[in-house]
Amino acid sequence: xxxxxxxxxxTRFTTPxxxxxxFGPYYAMFPVDFAFDVVKKYSKxxxxxxxxxxGRGSSIYAGGVLGRHSLxxxxxxxxxxxxxxxxxxxxxxAVLSRLKEIDxxxxxxxxxxxxxxxxxxxxYCDAVLKFLISARRxxxxxxxxxxxxxxxxxxVYLHGKIGEGLSNQMRMTKAMGPDxxxxxxxxxxxxxxxxxxxxxxxxxxxxxxxxxxxPRVFESRVIFGDSTVxxxxxxxxxxxxxxxxxxxxxSPPYCDVTDYHADQWLRLWLLGGPDQPKTIQEPNKGRFVNxxxxxxxxxxxxGKCSKLMADESTVYVRTDKRQYTFETTLNVLTExxxxxxxxxxxxxxxxxxxxxxxxxxxxxxxxxxxxxxx
Numbered sequence: 001x002x003x004x005x006x007x008x009x010x011t012r013f014t015t016p017x018x019x020x021x022x023f024g025p026y027y028a029m030f031p032v033d034f035a036f037d038v039v040k041k042y043s044k045x046x047x048x049x050x051x052x053x054x055g056r057g058s059s060i061y062a063g064g065v066l067g068r069h070s071l072x073x074x075x076x077x078x079x080x081x082x083x084x085x086x087x088x089x090x091x092x093x094a095v096l097s098r099l100k101e102i103d104x105x106x107x108x109x110x111x112x113x114x115x116x117x118x119x120x121x122x123x124y125c126d127a128v129l130k131f132l133i134s135a136r137r138x139x140x141x142x143x144x145x146x147x148x149x150x151x152x153x154x155x156v157y158l159h160g161k162i163g164e165g166l167s168n169q170m171r172m173t174k175a176m177g178p179d180x181x182x183x184x185x186x187x188x189x190x191x192x193x194x195x196x197x198x199x200x201x202x203x204x205x206x207x208x209x210x211x212x213x214x215p216r217v218f219e220s221r222v223i224f225g226d227s228t229v230x231x232x233x234x235x236x237x238x239x240x241x242x243x244x245x246x247x248x249x250x251s252p253p254y255c256d257v258t259d260y261h262a263d264q265w266l267r268l269w270l271l272g273g274p275d276q277p278k279t280i281q282e283p284n285k286g287r288f289v290n291x292x293x294x295x296x297x298x299x300x301x302x303g304k305c306s307k308l309m310a311d312e313s314t315v316y317v318r319t320d321k322r323q324y325t326f327e328t329t330l331n332v333l334t335e336x337x338x339x340x341x342x343x344x345x346x347x348x349x350x351x352x353x354x355x356x357x358x359x360x361x362x363x364x365x366x367x368x369x370x371x372x373x374x
Contacts (some may be wrong), residue, residue: 008035016213017065022049023209024082024156026056027263030251030318035062038249040148042314042371043068047246052227052301057083061228064220068247072222073230078155078267081141085152092210094146095153098202102138102150103150103199106130109137117275120177122185123159124193125166131198132166136270142224153205155267166201168193174265177277216228224283228297231304244310248327250328254320255294291324298332306336315340315372326368333370340372 001015010033013019021032035058043049045067051059054072056079063070064087074080080186089095103173106163110149119127141151157165160172169190170176185191223230235335238244265277309315319329334342 014212018214019209019219020086020149020215021061021065022060023086024056024079025160026082027173031059032058032062033360035059035249036066038316039063039068042316043247043250049249050245050249051250051303052231052305053249053250053252054083054222055079055251056085057222060220060222061086061215063216063249064248065215065219067218069218069222069246070220071234072220073225073227074222074263075165075224075226076261077224077271078264080151080222081148081155081271083134084219084224085149086215087217087220087222088144088145089210089214089233090149092206094204095149097202098139098146099199099202099206102134102153103131105138106134106198109133115134119182120275122182122191123170124157124166128166128193128196128198132270137274139178141271150202151271153209153269153273154202157201157205158197158267158270162194166196166198173346174278175262218321228300228304229343230309231301234303237274237307240310244313245308246310246313248305248313248317250320255291255323255325255328262325291328294325295328297331298329299336302332302336309337312374315370315373317370318367319370321346321366321368330370333372337372338373343371343373345369345371 009015010018010021031218039049039059039062043063043066047068049059049068049070049129051057051070051072054060054074055076057072057074058079059353060070062074072083074083107125107130110126112133113126113129116129123129124132135151135154139147139151141148154166159165159167159170159175162169165172168181168185169188170181262277265273269275305315315333317329317333319326330344332344334340
């Protein structure tokens with residue numbers, strides 16, 4: 001007998017919805033239970049939910065599982081891939097079939113493996129590195145469901161503690177720089193990567209993820225793109241159809257906290273990016289250190305969102321407690337939604353916040369929820 005969506009227990013892994021809910025290690029992410037609580041409180045089944053800074057898609061997943069039409073936009077391919085896959089993972093048999101093909105093709109990449117920088121040779125054993133090169137070159141993750149699902153599962157276990165993934169000892173969420181990693185491995189007795197069979201490890205991870213089946217998610221998706229561009233298209237469609245969203249539920253990037261692409265450089269490498277950390281110069285992909293550009297981003301995104309929201313909509317935004325980010329976010333929201341009533345709630349996590357995780361030494365630690373209602 002299936003469990004009603006409103007009663008899913010996210011603290012256990014007894015349903016496919018709970019088992020896929022936390023899929024994908026990602027910084028700046030909503031706690032999953034928090035996302036479900038907000039969706040339950042501020043929307044009803046059949047409502048439309050919008051998240052223009054979707055991350056790994058927790059808000060969209062919560063909305064979809066709970067019977068809401070949910071639409072997210074995410075500019076980082078790692079976050080987008082996690083979100084898109086858990087909303088609609090491919091059939092297990094198709095994923096295992098592609099895993100077998102990618103593993104068999106790794107024998108062609110011995111020369112490519114030997115030419116890889118020192119970091120990669122210390123991070124991965126030869127079998128794993130050839131397997132990763134094979135996945136990097138052969139998985140059509142943007143357009144094929146089985147390839148996307150397999151790639152996302154490989155990304156989850158690309159780096160982490162020894163025994164939990166494919167790499168030498170590393171953090172799971174943030175990839176450290178190559179020179180730092182090599183030096184740390186040498187100084188701490190990890191000069192040789194763990195020897196393991198990548199196909200066997202990934203098969204075990206697939207078996208666990210699919211053990212309870214695939215999640216049932218109601219008409220929801222995440223767009224891979226820049227919100228400043230994609231929202232303009234949505235506004236155009238809304239003007240023609242009259243379709244409006246009832247809940248805007250998001251957490252924008254925080255000003256001057258982290259470079260969201262450089263900190264994911266190793267996973268981005270697997271998706272075809274450079275083999276070392278690089279600050280991306282494209283708009284809205286780097287670290288938001290320019291305060292004027294940061295405010296303009298929020299004004300652009302929330303201004304366009306305001307054109308998509310129903311008159312009686314709710315806007316729920318989690319942001320940084322530090323003065324500039326908080327005041328800028330609050331000011332922009334009140335300008336964009338002048339007829340909404342504002343409520344501000346300080347709800348510190350029991351776990352470390354994204355601000356703390358990225359080195360903020362300010363006394364203004366924590367995060368704040370800004371809720372606007374009609």
